[in-house]
Amino acid sequence: MNIEQKLQNEIERIAQEYEKIHNEVEALWSSQIVFTWHWWLDVGLSVLPWVLWLIVRDRKRQHSLFYAGLFAMLVAVMLDKVGVSQAGWKYNSLLLPYFVQYLPWDITVMPVVTMLFIQYFPKVSPWIKGAVFGAAAAYVVGPIFMWLGVYEPSSWEHHYSLPIYFVIFMISYWLYYRSLRECEARG
Numbered sequence: 001m002n003i004e005q006k007l008q009n010e011i012e013r014i015a016q017e018y019e020k021i022h023n024e025v026e027a028l029w030s031s032q033i034v035f036t037w038h039w040w041l042d043v044g045l046s047v048l049p050w051v052l053w054l055i056v057r058d059r060k061r062q063h064s065l066f067y068a069g070l071f072a073m074l075v076a077v078m079l080d081k082v083g084v085s086q087a088g089w090k091y092n093s094l095l096l097p098y099f100v101q102y103l104p105w106d107i108t109v110m111p112v113v114t115m116l117f118i119q120y121f122p123k124v125s126p127w128i129k130g131a132v133f134g135a136a137a138a139y140v141v142g143p144i145f146m147w148l149g150v151y152e153p154s155s156w157e158h159h160y161s162l163p164i165y166f167v168i169f170m171i172s173y174w175l176y177y178r179s180l181r182e183c184e185a186r187g
Contacts (some may be wrong), residue, residue: 045104062145068176069111134166
């Protein structure tokens, strides 16, 4: 058997194990997670922030805001996936059994709060907003999710998140203003 065939066999073995584990997660989700209060919290956190954003968004700048929010969303999904896969933390609640990361945070809370921070208090320095955003996400939201039993860190500490959230906000802010300038230049 050549090296390539051994590799293919090993990948097939891992794929079968992954399918078996996923089937177990699906069974656990359908029998013990869906329709629990944690699950309803997840549904609320997935929907309500977007409803709020639709109501309060700056319609003239919504394209640029959404561009920044989309960046925050994609980075949050990727980093959360990495953190879970590297055993930095785990979630005790799943909105859907197909994702190990916490989708309500990644696809709703993180991007919506980023967009709201950018939209409101335009005269406040983005550095200050980024610091407040990072500190609130790391030292308020994280502990609240721990207290609620949604989030359980293993080797991860809250202060590790602060610079990451700060950088995500600052890049989102930069993308917002870049997009806004391009939209205004086009007329």
